[in-house]
Amino acid sequence: MIPAAFDYHRPGTLDEAVKLLSSHGDKAKVLSGGMSLLPMLKLRLASFAHLVDIGRIPGLDYIKEEGGFLKIGAMTRQAALERSELVRTRYLILADAVPLIADPLVRNRGTLGGNVANGDPGNDQPAIMLALGATFVARGPKGERSVPAGQFYKGLYSTALAPNEILTEVRIPAPPPRSGGAYAKLKRKTGDFAVAAAAVQLTLDGKGAVERAAIALTNAGLTPVEAADAAKYLVGKKPDEKTIAEASRMAAAKSSPSADRRGSVEYKKEMARVLTARALLKAVQRAGGK
């Protein structure tokens, strides 16, 4: 299928891109890897008079640790994350998730920036960024600003970004010692969005009790869902079987999925519980606990 007609722009710098976006207002849309946007345009679920391709703007494609943060440029492809030694050894929650996103061909184009800026609750990386306590850096007409992932998701396809703002970097606090993270996703087949999925990042104290934790769910409502109560419940406790079971139950209670071909509301909530438990267990093991 063929998208409705639009004008294509390929700015060479961020400033130029912001100018273009500002002059066309909500008639313009950022294009990065196109793996979410182009299918929507082809199915004519959306149309924009102007696409601003940020794919050739230099300096938006990097993965580096710096000043206590993992910094990932918005144009970093999923395939680059998948191959990154740094991600594979230090950020296992991401290493778990990337191979479960779409398929290898789509991951050769799709970017991290596009995944987190899309605002679709089916995307996997928003919940991960909530669990990791990430910050999104955006460039607009007034310069740069940072938005915590926890304040970024406003509703279905609605984020804190203005139409003339461009996400440039995702900044993840480097985890302290005795930390572990995991992502558990249930899907029907390769290339499917999650029936349910859970992202967990936690840190243990010297005695093996949970010092801090964050839990977030994918496809569990109109936005990614942070299960703050469940995370708080864990703090100060030994993450044994009973504690994990209770936290998972609390997290699943926060999810409000809708019924579709992936299953009923009851099934999805139950899967959110099971997947939270699995992610918690793995995260605890990775943090060096039992």
Add this chain to the structure above:
Amino acid sequence: MAKHKISVTVNGAAREAEVESRLLLVHLIREVFRMTGTHVGCDTSHCGACTVILDGNPVKSCTVLAVQADGSKITTVEGLEQAGKLHPVQEGFTEKHGLQCGFCTPGMLMTTSALLERNKNPSEQQIREAISGNLCRCTGYVNIVKAVQYAAEKMR
């Protein structure tokens, strides 16, 4: 709407075209360049029949704009054969019966030839992962895996 003048290298040959913004890469290849080896199998970016190699990476050409490929190197299934000699993956698919109707085959060939560029000795699991974005409704994949293993051996 303004048209864009683009230049690409397709199977080693420099090509130019004037395209509408919304023209998809697969249509540039099939309808403008008249190379119909690359197939369209779905409308939802799922099947991988349209796979081409774009600057070294296999991608779904139905989900890339032709203008996005401006300045890029593209390899299509027509570019696999060199000087009348089939590429090892083409030979493998022939020898191991890696196709039935053949609709998915151009995409499979592009994905697996790119895999073998990166990994000379892929395990069965790695082959299956690599082709997980390419759907085949006929073969059940068993012979496709054998075809790729055959090609890998030939290339070592």
